[in-house]
Amino acid sequence: MGKILVFVEFNHGQLKRSSLELLSAAQSSGQTVVAAAVGSLAEGISKEASQYGATDIYVIKETTFDKYNPELFTLGLTEIIKKSEASLVLATASALGKDLFPRVAARLDAGILSDCIELKISGDNVTAKRPIYSGKCFSKVTFENCPIKIVLMRPNQLPISVPNASATTNVIAHSVNAPSLRTLIKEVVKGTSEKLDLTEANIIVSGGRGMKEAGNFKFLEQLADVLGATVGASRAVVDAGWVTHDLQVGQTGKTVAPSLYIAVGISGAIQHLAGMSGSKVIVAINTDANAPIFQKATYGIVGDFADVLPKLTEEFKRAMA
Ligand SMILES: Cc1cc2nc3c(=O)[nH]c(=O)nc-3n(C[C@H](O)[C@H](O)[C@H](O)COP(=O)(O)OP(=O)(O)OC[C@H]3O[C@@H](n4cnc5c(N)ncnc54)[C@H](O)[C@@H]3O)c2cc1C
Missing domain, CATH: 3.40.50.620 (HUPs)
Structure with a gap:
């Protein structure tokens, strides 16, 4: 054996x-x-x-x-x-x-x-x-x-x-007879977020360019707080400087496979799908009913994030109470 x-x-x-x-x-x-x-x-x-x-x-x-x-x-x-x-x-x-x-x-x-x-x-x-x-x-x-x-x-x-x-x-x-090392880590500076890293999160609420501006990520954070989720993002918003790169999901970001992935204002480009299509349940919220993300989504809501997110957050708050 x-x-x-x-x-x-x-x-x-x-x-x-x-x-x-x-x-x-x-x-x-x-x-x-x-x-x-x-x-x-x-x-x-x-x-x-x-x-x-x-x-x-x-x-x-x-x-x-x-x-x-x-x-x-x-x-x-x-x-x-x-x-x-x-x-x-x-x-x-x-x-x-x-x-x-x-x-x-x-x-x-x-x-x-x-x-x-x-x-x-x-x-x-x-x-x-x-x-x-x-x-x-x-x-x-x-x-x-x-x-x-x-x-x-x-x-x-x-x-x-x-x-x-x-x-x-x-x-x-087991003890290691360490050789003289060629590199030495002097300090690890931790990120400010207390939230679970994206790769370990069971629920992710992710935002894209459809969120319109950085300040609107507060809608995602409010929903994430209720669900115990981690906030993620598409590359478009990382490139725009709205959020830091450690939140990026996709081919040149992190690969995630949570139980629930909520994609808000994300079109579903192949490079984004590469990082999240292994999610067990995908919910897409998008104003464009023809957005490619809906082809991957388990559930879809055609609507404006500004209408949908506050309602979802309230409903989840009620349901989880
Ligand atoms: C080599 C390479 C690597 C890449 N790596 C990555 C990567 O790792 N991750 C990644 O994400 N991308 C990556 N990209 C970029 C990718 O091709 C897309 O450009 C990017 O994913 C688009 O981001 P987005 O969906 O947020 O924006 P968009 O494609 O602009 O989509 C915005 C969506 O928001 C919707 N919307 C607009 N207003 C609202 C509203 N009020 N409410 C709800 N929805 C609304 C629109 O209908 C649209 O579908 C890469 C590209 C290349 C070439």
Whole structure:
């Protein structure tokens, strides 16, 4: 029986939803599951990892692992993967995952599939589905002649299993003999938003050029507050300077797959769809009944945002109370 190592990411002492999805997928394959976490708080998530099937958790607790450094993380993860003897490594296709794991794959001479949206593990056979050409097509991919396989999954694609409250895990501390690093992260300046990052949000309320001006984003924020959602945007409004680039959804922005995506005043250009067409339910609000976004939408409202958004916000407020 093979062994699967899941590289887990966490926030405020809790595993990210995307890591729970990976642990659940690994567990449901019936293979042995181990986890790896890094940073001075890594050990704190071992209990939660065990509840989703990790029998062992490799932790690097050194404070140098609190901030992402590609050289250091590559060394640490390469060592842990070798030590664990895992034949399959699962990680999130997050900004960190997409930067780190191609480096790890090169060190280990491993095969790597990035940005996957479906995953099937059957014994040694691993197949995945990936969007190509900005989501216009999909490819089904598998590995050949790879003793070590690495799969990076997009968040919000896999179900989460029921946690086993009585499970325990064996914590294996690993220390890294850090080489003299060529780069050093001196400081991380956090954005001002307290909201969940777009890539992790379960509900997104997104605005486009049809919002007319930056000040009108307050209508989106009011609806987002009621729904517990994160605000996103099209590139047109980012280019106009109404919002910052970290809110941009699309080919040159973030790829998201929330349960609910509300697109307001967004026409539905292919480059925008590339970043959000994996959303489970899409609601479009647009004055133009022929806007392409309606072809992708589960529900559509033809109307002016200034009429529709305050009414929607009031209705949701009432319904959620
Ligand atoms: C290489 C490349 C990469 C790109 N990457 C991205 C990307 O990552 N993300 C992205 O979004 N775009 C990207 N674009 C740009 C993309 O092609 C579109 O130009 C952009 O998505 C359009 O944004 P929009 O829908 O907000 O604006 P528009 O296309 O101008 O649409 C505005 C919509 O608002 C509607 N509207 C107008 N008034 C109202 C009202 N009062 N109430 C409701 N609706 C109203 C209109 O009917 C219209 O459908 C990229 C383009 C290129 C070439």
